[in-house]
Amino acid sequence: MRSTVISGLAELSAMKSSGDVTALGLYCQVAREAAADAGLERGEIDGLLIHTPFDGFSLYWPTVLADTLNLKLGFFDVVELGGASAAGMVWRAAAAIEAGLCNHVLCLTADVFTGLGGVRDLMPGQRQEYEMPYGASPPNGYYAMVARRHMHQYGTRPEQLAKIAVDQRTNAMATPGALFGSKPLTIDDVLNSPMVCDPLHLFEVVSPCSGGAGVVVSRRSAAKSAHAPISILGAGEAGSHLNIARRPDITHSWAQDSAAKAFAMAGLKAADMDVAQLYDCYTIAVLILLEDLGFCAKGQGGAFVAGHDLTWSGDFPCNTSGGQLSYGQPGGAGGMIPVVETVRQLMGRAGERQVLNASKGVAHGNGGVMADEVTLVLAN
Amino acid sequence: MQRCQGCSHWHWPAVSRCSECGAWDPPWQDVPIEGAVFSWATTWHPFGGTEAIGVPYTTVLVALPHADNRRLLGLWEGEEGELSMGAAVVGSVGATMVGKTEVPSLRWRLAR
Incomplete structure (x- = not known):
């Protein structure tokens, strides 16, 4: 993938409501902003990858979007890996460019939150037949079970998980557009917030919202952005199952495999990263990804979090835009937050929260309940 | 199974x-409906599709030794305070309303 780069980005503010604007409308806005950021005219865009929004889920979404934007495409598709879709788009776009199919691929996500009922109806049948009758409301109940098992096996403590939410809130306060960027959190705030799914508290759970984000993947020789292009040094993808009951050990995830592939491709290791943007639907997801990507040993995530400052100015900058926990989770677009923020940091465009001398970063997407995993290693 | x-x-x-x-x-x-608790979660906030159960409720993940420790989900019928990792439990088949449909579902309690 050395002949491809990420040449532009766009991210809409997180919104509790998008008013009359549909997911298609948000997609169009993200597309225009991302193309402009990459310095591209409409006619130069010849690739499109999207995640079908929960709102307005239907067939032929890439075609509908191309039609709406009057794009002439040589490569277009849907990437459906839940929260790993966005990261999955990036290497697919790079592979398509290297295969000679196209030169500039819009990788886009956008969604409008209209309630959880629509999402539930899109779940696979096995969830509705074998999981819902047990009250295992996906995914809250499953992540709570993972957290409890991690606490049992490794002695992880609630205050360690809470610190992840606290540090990410600090990051959100330096991020324009964050849904929860106005008020700091303390560990006591998190632990005293209502219990949603024991042992996970309200502030350890993402808040659904509306929004959108995307990046442009370009052939290196054709990139026109005014910003320094970002190299895709490595990518890895792994997964095999949906139901948490099938995992041999629910405190390990396929992220171990996706990260191993990505770092090997890049010729780097976790310790070489200057920033880490990790999918964070729940605090326990961040903790497990820290372990599985190799930032610390399995079971040491709690101690790692307690011993490091995860804020943008700290010794381990992580989820520097606040992550989904504090920026908000705009449906399928939540998975684009780690990608966009890594690119923004490596381009030196993070403003107040810019991590000094950031040259290498990892962006990780996670779909389902630690099921679909995609790791990207990026550099400037 | x-x-x-x-x-x-x-x-x-x-x-x-x-x-x-x-x-x-x-x-x-x-397969005997008996096993060991592998993990559990107690839901305090009502989410779509599980309204008929009523919060708070506890969902348990149980490993079945008679089926190569394959794990099954189920609803907990006892007090949450009774639960511990590895605790021996027995189950029965009950029913849960999911929307307007009654679906068979496992219920677990401590083995006595």
Whole structure:
């Protein structure tokens, strides 16, 4: 993938409501902003990858979007890996460019939150037949079970998980557009917030919202952005199952495999990263990804979090835009937050929260309940 | 529980074809509804689809020693304070309303 780069980005503010604007409308806005950021005219865009929004889920979404934007495409598709879709788009776009199919691929996500009922109806049948009758409301109940098992096996403590939410809130306060960027959190705030799914508290759970984000993947020789292009040094993808009951050990995830592939491709290791943007639907997801990507040993995530400052100015900058926990989770677009923020940091465009001398970063997407995993290693 | 006639692999959720060896229609075998607690979660906030259960409720993940420790979800019928990792439990088949449909569902309690 050395002949491809990420040449532009766009991210809409997180919104509790998008008013009359549909997911298609948000997609169009993200597309225009991302193309402009990459310095591209409409006619130069010849690739499109999207995640079908929960709102307005239907067939032929890439075609509908191309039609709406009057794009002439040589490569277009849907990437459906839940929260790993966005990261999955990036290497697919790079592979398509290297295969000679196209030169500039819009990788886009956008969604409008209209309630959880629509999402539930899109779940696979096995969830509705074998999981819902047990009250295992996906995914809250499953992540709570993972957290409890991690606490049992490794002695992880609630205050360690809470610190992840606290540090990410600090990051959100330096991020324009964050849904929860106005008020700091303390560990006591998190632990005293209502219990949603024991042992996970309200502030350890993402808040659904509306929004959108995307990046442009370009052939290196054709990139026109005014910003320094970002190299895709490595990518890895792994997964095999949906139901948490099938995992041999629910405190390990396929992220171990996706990260191993990505770092090997890049010729780097976790310790070489200057920033880490990790999918964070729940605090326990961040903790497990820290372990599985190799930032610390399995079971040491709690101690790692307690011993490091995860804020943008700290010794381990992580989820520097606040992550989904504090920026908000705009449906399928939540998975684009780690990608966009890594690119923004490596381009030196993070403003107040810019991590000094950031040259290498990892962006990780996670779909389902630690099921679909995609790791990207990026550099400037 | 389904157990493959070709490779003896236990399946849950149910399948029409074994994911290990490809045999069709793995037959069902009676398995004692007893096992050990692997994890659990107590839901305090009502989410879509589970309104009929009523919060708070506890969902348990139980490993079945008679089925190669395959894990099954179920609703907990006792007090949450009774739960501990590895605790011996027994189950029964109850029913849960999911929307307007009554669906069979496992219920677990401590083995006495």
